Amino acid sequence: MRVWFFSGRQVLWWAFACLALGIFLGTYGEVYLPASAVNAYPGISGRTIVLDAGHGGIDPGAVSAGGLLEKEITLAIANELETLLSRAAVYVVMVRHGDYDLADSSESDLLKRKRQDLSRRVRIAEEAQADLYISIHANYFPGPRWFGAQTFYYEGSPEGKHLAEILQTELVRHLGPNSRLARPGDFRVLRDTTMPAAMVEVGFLSNPREAQLLSEPGYQKKVASAIFAGLLRYYSQ
Secondary structure (H helix, E strand, C coil), X not given: CCCCCCCHHHHHHHHHHHHHHHHHHHHHCCCCCCHHHHHHCCCCCCCEXXXXXXXXXXXXXXXXXXXXXXXXHHHHHHXXXXXXXXXXXXXXEECCCCCCCCCCCXXXXXXXHHHHHHHHXXXXXXXXXXXXEEEEEEECCCCCCXXXXXXXXXXXXXXXXXXHHHHHHHHHHHHCCCCCCCEECCCHHHHCCCCCEEEEEEEECCCHHHHHHHCCHHHHHHHHHHHHHHHHHHHHC
């Protein structure tokens, strides 16, 4: 048996070569899903799901009487949901990770800016060839009496309706009873996406009690868990 002796420089070169190979395979090689996650979540693992935290940047969305911004609530819940889905070996595409919109920075016309923003949210989902599109928003109505989470779907999408109905059931189950049902809505992000899509209105910022709940990290996690439970149920049927 031949015994090979390496100099210190050769050992160092070999270590760098192995590291480079590992980086290459990790970047360009086949992606392997954790077996534990696949076994625990067999229906949803390996899927691509787009999470769209509504508004952002110069567009705050709805604002509660206490100054709570919709754009902050939607992002916080989307971040929590991203964590849950990632643990289930889902490939999550976040439309935004920070406080910004997707329009051209030079565009000053607010209407054009909003159209660009919505168009690019849809494009992200289409380019990702996503399996599902989940848009997260908070509701608002003049007067404080209305409350409760509610989902919306595009009327021309039977599968979107099915998704929204399941999510609505789990929101009520996890967050407490309300009489709201999944409803059709002619929103661009639901109308223009080709995959099943649903919009989740997580509650009313115009309701003082619900606004307070939505400001609390623990409740934000609870909302994310409810949506996660709905997605698991959607893929288990």
